[in-house]
Amino acid sequence: xxxxxxxxxxxxxxxxxxxxxxxxxxxxxxxxxxxxxxxxxxxxxxxxxxxxxxxxxxxxxxxxxxxxxxxxxxxxxxxxxxxxxxxxxxxxxxxxx
Numbered sequence: 001x002x003x004x005x006x007x008x009x010x011x012x013x014x015x016x017x018x019x020x021x022x023x024x025x026x027x028x029x030x031x032x033x034x035x036x037x038x039x040x041x042x043x044x045x046x047x048x049x050x051x052x053x054x055x056x057x058x059x060x061x062x063x064x065x066x067x068x069x070x071x072x073x074x075x076x077x078x079x080x081x082x083x084x085x086x087x088x089x090x091x092x093x094x095x096x097x
């Protein structure tokens with residue numbers, strides 16, 4: 001038979017186990033929260049990243065120069081030629097008789 005004292009001892013042991021478990025979980029969560037706050041990551045803007053990549057890689061500069069040269073070639077191809085005035089014997093009518 002289980003006596004009244006035995007059941008109360010079991011209940012008190014369960015309660016202390018729950019309290020200890022709760023305190024351990026709470027302590028771990030508190031430590032994790034402190035670590036997350038103190039080791040926050042550095043944030044960078046996208047423009048800063050793109051600028052650093054543009055200045056750091058010479059192969060990208062090569063492609064950029066090629067693109068600019070092709071843009072200049074397209075711009076030159078769409079320009080009209082300058083008007084020209086000329087005169088000479090090639091302008092005279094050809095009379096075979």
